[in-house]
Amino acid sequence: MLDTPDEINLVTLNCWGLKYVSKLRRERLTEIGRQLAIASPQPHIVALQECWTQEDYRSIRRETRFILPYAKFYHSGVFGGGLAILSRWPIEESTMYRYPLNGRPTAFWRGDWYVGKGVACARIRYGTAPNHIIEVFNTHTHAPYEGGKPNDSYICHRTAQSWEMAKLLRGAAERGHLVLAMGDFNMIPMSLEHQLITALAPVSDVWRVLHPDSSLGPAHHPAEEARRRPIPTAEFNILENGATSDGPYNTWRWTKAQQKLLGPGKEPVTVSPDTPDPLGKRLDYIFASTGDIPALGGAWKVKRASVGMMMRHPELGCSLSDHFAVEATLVFHPSRRVSPSPSLPPLPGSDSNNTASNRESTLSGDAGTGGHVQSTSGTAIQPPNEPTPPTTTSPGESTKADSALHNGAYLQLHSPVPSLLNSPSQHQHNHQTSLPPASYDAILTLIRRYTARSRAQRAWRARHFSLALLAAVACLVGVWFTPSNSGKNKNYVAFILTLVASLGLAAGTVDGLLALLFFGSELKALREFEWEVRNARRRAALLFPETRDDSGGGNGRRSEGGVRGQYPDRNGSVGDDGIEDEW
Structure with missing residues (x-):
């Protein structure tokens, strides 16, 4: 019998495991598996991208089989999609959904079309109740080879892929399941592709829930330049902006001369936290919903989000991948006054024009765990666990808990069914599941x-x-x-x-x-x-x-x-x- 968890620990990582191309591939991916096995807190669900070979997948499985006994390697395209999902709980169903638009066979040196990029879907049961289901969607979207410029011929592909992802997430939410989208989305925060997911599906970017003022891209990006902020430091980009790619902490972004300083028997090379980091950006994401609040008797909210897997290989001295991981913890917050009706009416005085960006607000005060402190290594120092609610609560305490439920502490207040929300009374919820014309x-x-x-x-x-x-x-x-x-x-x-x-x-x-x-x-x-x-x-x-x-x-x-x-x-x-x- 499964014990229903109060917390779910998540990890997503692009492993950079291209056969014949990625350097030190076998050694790095084996170490990735070992670090996942000894990670604290122990991960419950792990999404991997660019794990292209069965050899590397089995290597990671050998290291993690005791803490993540269930796993699925997904096959797609000519060379495989490079996607895998590892889980502490049973995987009841799985599907590999290929994107209708995904590169061109004429660009054979890029390979996106040949690997059949898509979405690895897994339905995971974490408890005994019928609605104790997590639907996980792991993806690696088309790479931005042309830098997202106005004449970028692949931006239409990435936009279409975000559109397809939003449809999958919305369908899973309509089934009343907890929804997780994880992976390398090859997009910057608040871009059109990002907005498609958070506006058209009842999910939120867990990093922006805790860091709503984080960067909108690398320092030179027009959206970030418009904010007129100083060039961030390497440490700030890790702790505040969640930069998983192209930062100075990652040895695979160093020059060849710098990389020659690494290797067996050589002294470790450190990077000052004050090093300017104009190129670091966030390409890896975890999106999550709350689950079905009335059916669950509560909701899942973000407790922790951090950049992880920043350690070096113990012998080779190199980073474990050319990306860092995104790690997050969701915690279940019960509500003792949740109505059993299919939908929750808005509270008096609530903002009827709430949008996706409003949902990604900072947790503060009674709304949740508030801000959190992280170490310079990128590992979050978790705040103390919330006390277990007493069996009986006073009216004041119950009202306070309900206020937290409705004031933005949760990833998404409802899992609305857009096709059913046609009445005038549901107009405000329609605003949450649509973009402006x-x-x-x-x-x-x-x-x-x-x-x-x-x-x-x-x-x-x-x-x-x-x-x-x-x-x-x-x-x-x-x-x-x-x-x-x-x-x-x-x-x-x-x-x-x-x-x-x-x-x-x-x-x-x-x-x-x-x-x-x-x-x-x-x-x-x-x-x-x-x-x-x-x-x-x-x-x-x-x-x-x-x-x-x-x-x-x-x-x-x-x-x-x-x-x-x-x-x-x-x-x-x-x-x-x-x-x-x-x-």
């Missing part, structure tokens, strides 16, 4: 820009195939009319024409298959994505009537019934809401 317009702009690029690529490759076919035929005709070889005067024209025809036709065939199979599939996935965004935008226009107008751009237009409307399609014509136009 302008955000959807930005996504539609990305989709249209990338669709134009994909169409141009398909047309170019189709033309290349046609030209290659014509050239091959012409070369073979030329071979027919080439004089035959005689004596010592060899005629190499026939050989050259045949070689050119063969190579040209092979290259043209590859491009023809890409145009037919890959780009055709990608364009259909883009159409599906665009339809979903358009549909969500029309709904958002109903939720934000102050932004509704008749000026095109996908803006919803009120019809006679107040529900149906029309929107302009790509060509400027108007199509009915429920009909997908042929573009």
